[in-house]
Amino acid sequence: MVTVSEAVEYDVVVLGGGPAGENIVDRTRAAGLTTALVEAELVGGECSYWACIPSKALLRPALARADARRVPGLAGSVQGPLDTAAVLAHRDYWTSSWKDDGQVDWLDSIGAHLYRGHGRLYGVRKVAVTSPEGEHHVLSARHAVVVATGTRAVIPDVPGLAGARPWTSREATSAQHAPGRLLVVGGSVVAAEMATAWQALGSQVTMLVRGSGLLPRMEPFAGELVAEALREAGAVVRTDVSVEAVVRDGSTGPVQVVLEGGEILEGDELLMATGRSPHTEDIGLETVGLTPGDWIPVDDSCRVEGHDWLYAVGDVNHRALLTHQGKYQARIAGGVIAARAAGVPELDTGRWGAHVASADTQAMPQAVFTDPEAAAVGLTLAEAERAGHRVRAVDYDLGKVSGAGLYADGYRGRARLVVDLDREVLLGATFVGPGAAELLHAATVAVAGEVPIARLWHAVPAFPTVSEIWLRLLETYRG
Known part of the structure; x- marks a missing residue:
């Protein structure tokens, strides 16, 4: 920890210590640049303490039990409830009990300087920091300031909601007990994953989805299969509903949700999973001509x-x-900053150049750890058509692949490739089914590498694995 009372100059100043900020620090320090990191909360950010890591720690036992129940000879041994206390303790281990000592030690080990406190841009190339103790610091950057302050959960302007103490993703991933009845508003990844986790941990979950289905950014069949499985697990999934008001009396009493039309639902906790907004409202954007918020x-x-x-x-x-995309962007930007600091005359800015974040728009992967898992990369069929591509969707029932049948009795899933018919390369791929997330990186390589279909035909999947789906999809395409 560095404590100073006057302006200090660094090559790079990073505002925000989540995964993206940490990766900028790592890349710029590796390039020999002096770097300061400013963080008001825990180094490691949302992902480490309230999102990716704790959510997957909560979900893994649920998915493992679901998989085991589909295996003959094992199914009868795993019919009881999960040990909720053990699952939560394991979650706490992976979040380091919400302490960031290990992350701070890593910063020290690479020679980066940490300033704890609220950071704000302070004009060109400067950041002002106010520490929790009220100390003030001004940091000046020779080469770059990097904003990596992330997002925060959106709390809609619904009557009564603000005073009802709703859960956001933070409370949903850090709760110390399973609520008896959990109302989940939203159909996003957070909503679907947390509904999966807490239903498995003993809560009665009711999902209230404003749209027509879950996981709206994926192929429609992904949300349909996930919703079907949630219902079979005992959750209630309602679509095309709108929350008009929320009522909660007292500090520990039940919460009531009033739907459009007057219907009232009651739960012990209410999770609002209705989107994210940029954490930029008080970081000094106005001092450099940008709009706060x-x-x-x-x-x-x-x-x-x-x-x-x-x-x-x-x-x-x-x-x-x-x-993972934020970390990727940080690797790209870190390389750009290092190159410009070294006076490199020309950056590599070709379509897949070292200094261009091409994957953000052309090969972005995402895995959703519901049961079944949903994984996708690149464009959906609808996105490809809107973009003007001449495309064909190639679909196959994952359950008909030998490896899938051996993986789980009654395996249910589906796969889709979106093929660019003019170039005969993949624009996108989606897999839904138990363990399907492990199929994703092969698809990511194919999309990012623009591997011709004719060449993919020679990438022979091992038998009998679930990856044999690639052969079946290509056979379907070739006819």
Whole structure:
């Protein structure tokens, strides 16, 4: 920890210590640049303590039990409830009980300087920091300031909601007990994953989805299969419903949700999973001509438009609200900053160049750890058609693959490739089924590498694995 009372100069100053910010620090320090990191909460950010890590720790036992129940000879041994206390303790282990000592030790080990406190841009190339103790610091950047402040959960302007103490993703991933009845508003990844986790941990879950289905950013069949499985697990999934008001009396009493039309539902906790907004309302954007509270627009190198020294990586630039994409952007931007600091005369800005975040728009993968898992990369069929591509969707029943049948009795799933008919390469792929997330990286390589279908035909999947789905899809395409 560095404590100073006057302005200090670094090569790079990073505002926000989540995964994207940490990766910027890692890349710039590896390039020999002096780097300071400013973080008001825990180093490691949302992903480490309230999102990816704790949610997967909660979900893994649920998915493992579901898989085991589909295996003959094992199914009868895993019919009882999960040990909720053990699952929560395991979750706490993976979040380091919400302590960031290990992350701070890592920063020290690479020679980065940590400033704890609220950071704000303070004009060109400067960041002002106010520590929890009230100390004030001004940091000056020779080469770059990087904003990596992420997002926060949106709480809609619904009458009574603010006073009802709703859960957001933070409370849903850090709760110390399973609520008896959990109402989930939303159909997004957070909503679907947390409904899966808490239903498995003993809560009675009711999902209230404003749209027509779950996981609206994926192929429609993904949300349909996930909703079907949630219902079979005992959850209630209702679509095309709208919350008009929320009522809660007292600090521990039940919460009531009033739906459009007057119907009232009651639960012990209410999770609002209705989107994210940029965490930019009080970070000094106005001092550099940007609008507080807005997403920060960037070019493909993640440099902020109109500012040759300012970068924004991760959720805050709205290119891709995914941890792995934020880390990818940080690797790209870190390389750009290092190259410009070294006076490299020309950056590699070709379509898949080292200094361009091409995957954000062309090969972005996402895995949803519901039961069944849903995994996708690139464009959906509808997105490809809207973009003007001449495409064909190639579908196959995952349950008809030998490896899937051996993986689980009654395996249910589906796969789709979106093929560009003019170039005969993949624009997108989606897999839904138990363990389907492990199919995703092969598809990501195929999409990012623009591997011709004719060449993919020679990538022979091992028998009998679930990956044999690739052969079946290509056979279907070739006819």
